[in-house]
Amino acid sequence: MNRQRNVNHQADAQHFPARNAFADEAGFRAIIENSSDIIARFDLQLRCLYINRSIMRYHRVQRNRLLGKTPEDGGLPPPLALPLQQAMEKVRTLQCEQQVELTLQLNGQRYVFETRLFPERDNARQFGSILCIAREMTEASLARRLLTEENAVLEMIADSRPVNQILHSICQMIESQLPNCMSAIMTLDRSGQTLSLAAGPSLPVSYAEQLAQLPIGPEVAACGTAAFWKRSIIVNDLTQSALWDSLGQHAADAGLRACWSTPIFTSDHQLLGTLAIYYDMPRSPSPSELRLVYRCSHIAAITLQRNLHESQLYQLATQDGLTHLFNRRHFIESAERHLNQARRYQRPSAVMMMDLDHFKAINDRYGHAVGDRVLTLFSHLCRHCLRGSDVVGRLGGEEFAALLPDTELEEARQVAERLRQQVAQAELTHEGHTIRFQVSIGVAIMQSNESLDVMLGHADRLLYQAKSQGRNRVCAPEFDDKPVHQGELPLGLA
Known part of the structure; x- marks a missing residue:
């Protein structure tokens, strides 16, 4: 015992x-x-x-x-x-x-x-x-926190939250993992030549303003350089780097001394933007810090690629693929919303129906590729003559329509006449030939509680009247347009 x-x-x-x-x-x-x-x-x-x-x-x-x-x-x-x-x-x-x-x-x-x-x-x-x-338990704790924050960001992506809100959360996630850092996400502009700041919650405001439009080039700070060479750029001390000749003083005034930037790519290696980490002291990244940056850049890529896909789907659903004006369905939806608002606040609205004269003759003589160039040029002239608040769409073929909110009849007629003149003066060349074209326009104003269909019907009848009177003219209620001037080409060809 x-x-x-x-x-x-x-x-x-x-x-x-x-x-x-x-x-x-x-x-x-x-x-x-x-x-x-x-x-x-x-x-x-x-x-x-x-x-x-x-x-x-x-x-x-x-x-x-x-x-x-x-x-x-x-x-x-x-x-x-x-x-x-x-x-x-x-x-x-x-x-x-x-x-x-x-x-x-x-x-x-x-x-x-x-x-x-x-x-x-x-x-x-x-x-x-x-x-x-x-x-x-620093590494384990950070890993748990990172996983939690990653899941929160992925849920935001799944919920289709605004892209800037998601990118802002990614920056906050990085800054929770790397104390004293300032993170920023730059996105590629539509031109493909510049980057713009999409999220940088901790960056000094004075420096963030300099990133509104950053050129992409072989020696343009860390982000512009990373986007140009499509590889990570590590600048341990900004004061000792030639990359910062253009932004060096702005960075110094903001107290920035180090920057690490890595490009953000789509799954097929197309550039979407860059992710950057800033510090207020000279500093090199550790291997674990670089792994974190690459991991977060992948999440940013998912965010931006999804946003790109959604934008492309929206364009396919709402825009005409050739002219990039609204397609018929989206034009009608947008115009009806504007008309409902105009009725509520008793504001005037006008519509324009537009049709390119003798467009079939251009297609038959020069081919459909040239016809597409004519349509594209006309859409450019529409955007140039009309206001940003106006709704313009391609209804089909060479037929277009526009809704002009807060516009009386006489002002709408003047806008239509200005567009007609610019179209008549426009030209493009093909194989040594100069090609001109013309447009006929019908203008109608909203009466009492008329629907969009009724307004478009009025404008369409006035467009038919313009065609029957010789084309290349504007027809509006109680308005007799002048005859076409001598020397203008009735077939739109030269």
Whole structure:
């Protein structure tokens, strides 16, 4: 029986070190002094009885200055001391294990500790001290947070949130992983020649203004250069880099000293933009930081590529593929919305029906490719003559329509006449031939509560009248257009 009791005692000592093996202070120190975890013991007044040397890796203070003092009185940084004392007070009150996550910011580096606190009892089962074991879990904690934030961003993408809102969240995700950094996402403009700032929540405003339109080139800051060469560009110190000749002073005034930029690509390696990390001190990225940047650039690519696809689908659904004006269906939907608003506020509206004269003759003589060029030129003239608030669409073939909100009849007639004149003066060349074309226009004004169909019907009859009177003219209610001037080409050919 005595032998069995000794065996059980040894097992208890192995599995319950706080109660047995650590009861002897010399044995306690010998085992834990070189542990990578921070291990400390506190009395019930929360005063430190012992702390191992691992604290020296994170807090430059002599250990003996912590002895006999609470964490707060001993000079531990407040982000560690305050939550640690609160957790120990719970252990003292509840006499049960507590767990708390502590975060320390030191020299630009963040450390996360998973801290467990145990009530210690002596052989008489009397609660007499608190054992603290703090294990650094920075990488694991950041990985968990990154996964949570990534999932939140992916949910935003799935919910079709506004693209700038998603990009803003990606920047915040990066900045939560890399303390003291400032992130920015630039997107490729439609021209393919410049980048513009889409998200940069922490960038100084004065510097962000300089990124409204950044040229792409072999030596244009980090982002313009990364987009040009289609590879990551790391600038450890902006003051020592020739890439910053154009933006160097703006960067210096904003307190920026380092920038890492990586391009953002579609799945088939088409450029979408760039992702940049800025610091206010010279700095090189670590391998783990670069992995984070590449990982976040992939999420940004998903966001931008989805937005690109949605934009393309919207264009296919709403725009004419050749002229890029509204297609028939979207023109009618948009025009009806404007008319409903005009009726509500009792504002005037006008419509124009337009048809290119003798367009079939152009197709027959020069081919449909030239005909497409004529249609494209006409759509350009429409956008040039009409206001941004006007709704213009291609109804089919060479037939077009426009709705002019807040426009009286005479003003609409003048707009139509100006467009007719510009069309008559326009020309394009093909294989040495000069090609001119003309347009006939019918103009109608909204009367009382007329529907869009009724208005378009009025304008269409006036367009037919313009055609029957010789073409290349504007017809409006109670308006007799002048005859076509001599010398104008009735077939639109030269």
